[in-house]
Amino acid sequence: MSVYFPTMGLEIHAELLTKSKVFCTCSAEFGGSPNSRCCPVCSGLPGTLPVLNQKAVEYIIKAGYVMNCDISRFTKWDRKNYFYPDLPKAYQISQMPRPVCLSGKVNINVNGEDKVIRINRIHLEEDAGKLVHDDARHLSYADYNRCGIPLIEIVTEPDFHSADEVIAFVEKIKLLLQYAGICDCKMEQGSIRCDVNISIAPKGSTELGTRTELKNLNSLKAIAKAIEVEIDRQEELLENGERVIQQTRRFNEQLGETTAMRSKEDAHDYRYFPDPDIPPIIFTEEELEAIKNSIPELPEQRVERYVNEYGLKQSDADIIVGDKKICDFFDEAINEYNNPKAVSNYILGELMNRINRGEADMENLKFGGADFAKLVEFMQTDKISQANGKIILREMIENGGTAKDIADRDDLWIKEDNDLLAKVVDEIIANNPKPVEQYKSGDQKVFGFFMGQANKALKGAASPKAIQEYIRKKLSE
Amino acid sequence: MDIKKAKIRDLRKALDNKEISAPELCGEYFKKIDEKDGEVLSYITVTKDKALKDAENAQKLIDAGKATALTGIPLAIKDNICIDGVKTTCASKMLENFIPPYNATVIEKLNAEGYVLLGKTSMDEFAMGGSTQTSAFAKTRNPYDLERVPGGSSGGSAAAVAASLAPAALGSDTGGSIRQPSSFCGVTGIKPTYGRVSRYGLVAFASSLDQIGPICNDARDCAVMLNAICGHDRHDATSARVDTPDFTEKLGQPINGLKIALPKEFYAEGIDDTVKKCVLDAAHELEKQGATLVDCSMPSLKYAIPAYYLIACAEAASNLSRFDGIKYGYRGEGRTFEELIRDSRSKGFGEEVKRRILLGNYALSSGYYDAYYKKALALKQEIIRQYDKIFEQADVILTPTAPTPAYKIGEQDNDPVKMYQADICTVTVNIAKLPGISTTCGYTADKGLPIGMSIIGKRFDEQTILQVADAWENGFVPLDAKL
Numbered sequence: 002m003s004v005y006f007p008t009m010g011l012e013i014h015a016e017l018l019t020k021s022k023v024f025c026t027c028s029a030e031f032g033g034s035p036n037s038r039c040c041p042v043c044s045g046l047p048g049t050l051p052v053l054n055q056k057a058v059e060y061i062i063k064a065g066y067v068m069n070c071d072i073s074r075f076t077k078w079d080r081k082n083y084f085y086p087d088l089p090k091a092y093q094i095s096q097m098p099r100p101v102c103l104s105g106k107v108n109i110n111v112n113g114e115d116k117v118i119r120i121n122r123i124h125l126e127e128d129a130g131k132l133v134h135d136d137a138r139h140l141s142y143a144d145y146n147r148c149g150i151p152l153i154e155i156v157t158e159p160d161f162h163s164a165d166e167v168i169a170f171v172e173k174i175k176l177l178l179q180y181a182g183i184c185d186c187k188m189e190q191g192s193i194r195c196d197v198n199i200s201i202a203p204k205g206s207t208e209l210g211t212r213t214e215l216k217n218l219n220s221l222k223a224i225a226k227a228i229e230v231e232i233d234r235q236e237e238l239l240e241n242g243e244r245v246i247q248q249t250r251r252f253n254e255q256l257g258e259t260t261a262m263r264s265k266e267d268a269h270d271y272r273y274f275p276d277p278d279i280p281p282i283i284f285t286e287e288e289l290e291a292i293k294n295s296i297p298e299l300p301e302q303r304v305e306r307y308v309n310e311y312g313l314k315q316s317d318a319d320i321i322v323g324d325k326k327i328c329d330f331f332d333e334a335i336n337e338y339n340n341p342k343a344v345s346n347y348i349l350g351e352l353m354n355r356i357n358r359g360e361a362d363m364e365n366l367k368f369g370g371a372d373f374a375k376l377v378e379f380m381q382t383d384k385i386s387q388a389n390g391k392i393i394l395r396e397m398i399e400n401g402g403t404a405k406d407i408a409d410r411d412d413l414w415i416k417e418d419n420d421l422l423a424k425v426v427d428e429i430i431a432n433n434p435k436p437v438e439q440y441k442s443g444d445q446k447v448f449g450f451f452m453g454q455a456n457k458a459l460k461g462a463a464s465p466k467a468i469q470e471y472i473r474k475k476l477s478e
Numbered sequence: 479m480d481i482k483k484a485k486i487r488d489l490r491k492a493l494d495n496k497e498i499s500a501p502e503l504c505g506e507y508f509k510k511i512d513e514k515d516g517e518v519l520s521y522i523t524v525t526k527d528k529a530l531k532d533a534e535n536a537q538k539l540i541d542a543g544k545a546t547a548l549t550g551i552p553l554a555i556k557d558n559i560c561i562d563g564v565k566t567t568c569a570s571k572m573l574e575n576f577i578p579p580y581n582a583t584v585i586e587k588l589n590a591e592g593y594v595l596l597g598k599t600s601m602d603e604f605a606m607g608g609s610t611q612t613s614a615f616a617k618t619r620n621p622y623d624l625e626r627v628p629g630g631s632s633g634g635s636a637a638a639v640a641a642s643l644a645p646a647a648l649g650s651d652t653g654g655s656i657r658q659p660s661s662f663c664g665v666t667g668i669k670p671t672y673g674r675v676s677r678y679g680l681v682a683f684a685s686s687l688d689q690i691g692p693i694c695n696d697a698r699d700c701a702v703m704l705n706a707i708c709g710h711d712r713h714d715a716t717s718a719r720v721d722t723p724d725f726t727e728k729l730g731q732p733i734n735g736l737k738i739a740l741p742k743e744f745y746a747e748g749i750d751d752t753v754k755k756c757v758l759d760a761a762h763e764l765e766k767q768g769a770t771l772v773d774c775s776m777p778s779l780k781y782a783i784p785a786y787y788l789i790a791c792a793e794a795a796s797n798l799s800r801f802d803g804i805k806y807g808y809r810g811e812g813r814t815f816e817e818l819i820r821d822s823r824s825k826g827f828g829e830e831v832k833r834r835i836l837l838g839n840y841a842l843s844s845g846y847y848d849a850y851y852k853k854a855l856a857l858k859q860e861i862i863r864q865y866d867k868i869f870e871q872a873d874v875i876l877t878p879t880a881p882t883p884a885y886k887i888g889e890q891d892n893d894p895v896k897m898y899q900a901d902i903c904t905v906t907v908n909i910a911k912l913p914g915i916s917t918t919c920g921y922t923a924d925k926g927l928p929i930g931m932s933i934i935g936k937r938f939d940e941q942t943i944l945q946v947a948d949a950w951e952n953g954f955v956p957l958d959a960k961l
Binding site for chain 2: 047080085086089091278279
């Protein structure tokens with residue numbers, strides 16, 4: 002057991018899902034060929050001026066509400082000055098003393114235990130561009146497409162003491178932002194990014210140790226790993242009687258180690274001052290109320306609805322809500338076929354199986370929740386057998402289409418063919434005298450054997466109910 | 479047609495009456511530019527080809543009876559206002575070859591009127607200075623005495639109008655850059671209320687102080703120009719959502735009953751006696767026309783220069799950071815980003831610009847912010863408060879525009895503090911976001927150099943200061959420039 006305990010705080014950057022950039026009308030979409038989504042304003046040409054996107058302001062206020070923050074009635078923007086080739090104005094428009102959101106809190110659950118993480122502030126700023134380096138030719142290219150995409154920076158208090166807590170929090174923030182419609186939270190595309198401030202101190206100490214800041218954490222896995230190796234590194238330093246230096250460190254995922262980027266001594270002096278181009282904003286209570294009321298249903302409310310109104314198990318509801326795509330799919334499905342339990346079972350069973358096996362992904366599903374609901378309904382009402390349902394689902398995943406069309410085309414409907422049923426079951430009973438004996442002597446378990454045989458042979462030509470009744474009747478003769 | 483000292487309204491009449499065509503008219507100005515600008519050096523770029531095309535289009539509008547106030551009127555534009563496809567240098571080596579891909583909003587508005595661009599006028603580099611001698615390309619001379627400065631930073635625009643190389647021009651004013659050169663060159667220039675004219679496309683010096691305005695032969699022409707360029711702009715969040723009146727409306731109305739305040743600090747030590755006397759004589763002339771003179775005080779004036787230079791330089795340091803040699807403009811040498819940017823900025827900027835960038839960054843540095851920048855903001859609030867107080871008892875304020883008439887080229891080169899002090903009469907107007915107009919009130923007896931006075935108005939009350947300036951000009955006989 003270590004004699005140290007770690008303390009961490011997070012800075013999370015999330016790109017907002019506005020259509021246009023934060024200070025001009027260029028598209029804020031991800032990607033695009035280099036420098037195809039920029040204009041004189043976001044590429045910082047002389048004479049241009051920023052005009053604040055009101056939608057971005059609305060989104061950060063929503064972010065504030067979903068994280069239980071105080072929303073400032075008066076907010077303003079500042080310039081953060083530093084030179085870098087991906088920053089065409091050589092200053093980032095950000096917020097220093099008067100951010101939109103202050104002092105919030107977010108509940109997380111870590112290994113069954115509830116914990117509150119305090120939010121220090123959330124502010125609105127602009128993203129910078131991207132540099133692409135061609136090492137072979139010793140050239141660097143600047144792509145300004147990302148310049149001016151609205152970002153919120155969420156700064157927490159140093160409330161984390163384990164990587165699990167950090168991961169749980171980041172997952173929670175991702176859900177909150179996705180459900181509020183503020184950010185798509187695609188870590189792999191950088192639409193949400195996380196820096197970790199981390200220090201260790203001897204157990205029982207009331208003072209925090211010297212912290213380092215970890216950057217370049219592109220996945221939850223990277224965050225967990227980086228925290229682990231950085232704690233180890235700091236422990237080793239202290240054990241060897243050395244000091245931790247306050248610095249920014251970059252995590253190298255391949256090598257699984259953190260390396261120093263810059264220390265406090267050469268940290269930038271950003272020379273913040275109020276941006277004279279953007280007038281401060283004063284919000285009225287009515288404006289804030291209207292924005293608050295426009296926030297869609299949040300994850301916790303959805304879980305509540307599923308458990309209390311639909312009677313789903315808490316654990317099932319948690320899984321469904323844990324992925325917004327699945328959750329929206331579920332809501333669409335039960336809107337079509339109001340049998341939440343059956344729909345949830347089939348999503349968590351069959352559909353999740355396929356997803357986990359990599360055969361399907363929610364991102365590129367070729368059918369919607371309503372199509373899926375129809376399939377479940379056909380199975381629940383004995384129009385399609387479970388076995389044929391699986392075949393149809395596979396077809397829908399691979400090629401799309403509706404359950405009805407596929408069943409029509411491939412002749413997969415239950416036909417209630419009583420003659421065929423009698424013929425098949427009679428044959429099974431005749432060919433299996435031993436299990437028949439067992440059943441008659443009171444061994445009910447073998448009933449499943451007869452059902453399985455009959456299902457296999459009938460290929461959905463009769464409903465399970467009809468098969469069951471007929472077998473029972475024959476066996477008791 | 480004789481274009482000497484021609485007013486916009488005279489040219490309008492001549493164009494509408496077909497006494498001259500628009501192409502012929504701009505041709506007259508180009509002829510004069512060819513003759514005289516070798517001595518005055520007011521233009522950095524002359525746009526003959528573009529002008530001829532623009533003039534032909536304007537003529538079509540005139541022939542179709544669709545002319546508005548500025549259709550076919552040739553104008554000069556200060557070289558820090560972006561024009562699509564026309565070199566915009568800010569008189570700096572840094573932007574020697576910069577061609578903007580977009581128009582400033584004022585240019586869009588002038589285009590809508592069908593104006594004709596004569597060229598881009600010289601200025602102090604990035605509008606930093608009061609002499610136009612920091613220009614990297616054309617160190618403009620005063621048409622009244624070629625050995626003297628035209629003032630600045632809009633010295634090219636003022637000299638061009640004074641020498642009849644343009645009937646009117648646009649300038650920009652951050653701490654007096656329209657009014658002071660207007661006063662040195664014996665023309666009339668107005669800095670509108672902050673927010674009255676869109677700054678979109680004006681290469682920023684100090685964003686909270688910059689304002690575009692016209693420099694013309696008289697207040698009446700200034701009013702015509704203002705009518706064309708004012709109004710809210712969705713590209714500039716600091717442009718005001720106020721109605722644009724007809725600025726010619728109050729011209730010619732009598733000024734009796736108007737209260738004119740004379741803050742004593744503007745007539746104190748540091749102001750040339752000749753200038754003081756000339757402005758006060760004008761005040762008494764206005765009194766004769768029925769105005770009432772009101773004594774008042776602005777105790778904070780003594781802090782105005784440090785407050786102004788701290789705010790202006792802080793903003794400038796940030797605004798000029800984008801010139802790094804990466805995207806456009808002068809590119810130095812270097813293997814790394816750090817080396818490249820250092821070389822580009824060291825060689826691309828002139829001394830005065832570098833001085834102000836250093837001063838601004840110093841004032842914003844951690845540890846100094848509270849001592850300098852924050853104090854400057856507090857002084858700004860105090861200056862605003864004192865103006866508000868004066869305007870409780872007066873309609874306009876009358877001051878000298880500059881402490882001296884035009885001085886000799888080179889005279890102030892080695893003393894930046896003295897040079898900064900020369901802005902004492904104009905900077906508070908920018909700090910308080912007020913409108914101010916400078917018009918000629920007399921000439922020095924010995925050398926015939928123009929002396930200017932400034933009329934300062936309440937926010938968004940350009941109409942009254944235009945009215946007062948016009949009332950003065952109607953009884954005043956200007957002396958022509960020697961050139």
